[in-house]
Amino acid sequence: MTRLRYGLIQSPATDYRNAEERDYDFEIAGENLAPVSGDNMIEVVGRGPLTVGSAAECDAYAVSKLYEKVCLSYAPGLEGRKLSVKGYHPDHYEGPVTFRVHTANSVSDAKRVVFSSISEMGLRALSIGVSLVFAAIVLGMVWKGIGVYRIAGENYTPLQSFFLDKETNSYSLSKFQLLAWTTVAVFGYIYLLFCQSLIQWNFAFPNIPSGWPTLLGVSAATAVGKHPMHCRRAELRRSNILSAQDLRQRRDGEYVRVAGCIIARQRPGTAKGFIFISMEDETGIANVIVTPDLYDHDRMVVTRSKFLLVEVPLQNQDNVIHVKATRLTDPICSCEIPIILSRVGVRQADNR
Numbered sequence: 001m002t003r004l005r006y007g008l009i010q011s012p013a014t015d016y017r018n019a020e021e022r023d024y025d026f027e028i029a030g031e032n033l034a035p036v037s038g039d040n041m042i043e044v045v046g047r048g049p050l051t052v053g054s055a056a057e058c059d060a061y062a063v064s065k066l067y068e069k070v071c072l073s074y075a076p077g078l079e080g081r082k083l084s085v086k087g088y089h090p091d092h093y094e095g096p097v098t099f100r101v102h103t104a105n106s107v108s109d110a111k112r113v114v115f116s117s118i119s120e121m122g123l124r125a126l127s128i129g130v131s132l133v134f135a136a137i138v139l140g141m142v143w144k145g146i147g148v149y150r151i152a153g154e155n156y157t158p159l160q161s162f163f164l165d166k167e168t169n170s171y172s173l174s175k176f177q178l179l180a181w182t183t184v185a186v187f188g189y190i191y192l193l194f195c196q197s198l199i200q201w202n203f204a205f206p207n208i209p210s211g212w213p214t215l216l217g218v219s220a221a222t223a224v225g226k227h228p229m230h231c232r233r234a235e236l237r238r239s240n241i242l243s244a245q246d247l248r249q250r251r252d253g254e255y256v257r258v259a260g261c262i263i264a265r266q267r268p269g270t271a272k273g274f275i276f277i278s279m280e281d282e283t284g285i286a287n288v289i290v291t292p293d294l295y296d297h298d299r300m301v302v303t304r305s306k307f308l309l310v311e312v313p314l315q316n317q318d319n320v321i322h323v324k325a326t327r328l329t330d331p332i333c334s335c336e337i338p339i340i341l342s343r344v345g346v347r348q349a350d351n352r
Helices: 055-064 120-146 173-199 212-224 233-238 292-297 299-304 343-350
Strands: 003-005 013-015 024-031 041-044 071-074 082-088 097-102 111-115 149-151 154-156 255-266 275-281 284-290 307-313 315-317 320-324 327-329
Touching: 013 024, 024 097, 055 071, 055 082, 120 173, 255 284, 275 307, 284 307, 292 299, 299 327, 307 320
Parallel strands: 013 111, 284 320
Antiparallel strands: 003 024, 024 082, 041 097, 071 082, 097 111, 149 154, 255 275, 255 307, 275 284, 307 327, 315 320
């Protein structure tokens, strides 16, 4: 028996229209195919055999790019192993087609192929277009609902409000993250829906990936939930403790105090003992440089603290800010800033 398979494509295989000739070409790879290409008979199950053109007709079709019959051929060295079929025309709205190959002595197993009525680029363009329509509808609803968005006395469009944090009057990374993941998820689902229905002829909504709701939930939580530092910003300001955004407005050499939640510690082997700490608050990230001497003095604070209070003369050269710490304090263990000693702050910081 001839064994029929279509390359490495899983059943049902998918074939796209030839852009130049407006028909379909595919290959049949297997064993025990007839040595001469024209001796193979391609059967469409339920319809009968395909009409095969002669050598002269196929030469004329190759020039005109208009195939009235299918043409069969082998590439040199692949006789009996890979049969090329050019110029196939499926019926409109035919759906999956099942083929068999007949030779003089055997018949292959049946193989289903889907002939897509839309090109790959057309499918992507359609998915992008539908996604943009959904985005326009959402933006129109927001525009009609909130009108002009006011932050610190300034007027912003609803489109800008998708990216601005009302509390800090700055662009919000968490909001951008939520929008980015949502956009990717919606586009991916629409693309999968069209692939399944327009190409595979499976007219059913695809299953939602198991991790998708969790991913969107985490992104939404980071955008909606308040940062621990934000909850106590008023008390922090009364203690003259600045935010990461406030540092940009301070003069070079000015003595400042800044606090935040430690999100990263780095001690590169080539840094000669210097430690680099990233502190986050609701407005952004402040990068702190800890000298080897200060690290030896406050080793436990640097390595164990969840929050950090830094006192330092600010280095602001052409808006490039360096915070080279001269004093470090753990605000949770210190009575100097009791405002961060609340149970909520400690529980969020310790994650327990």
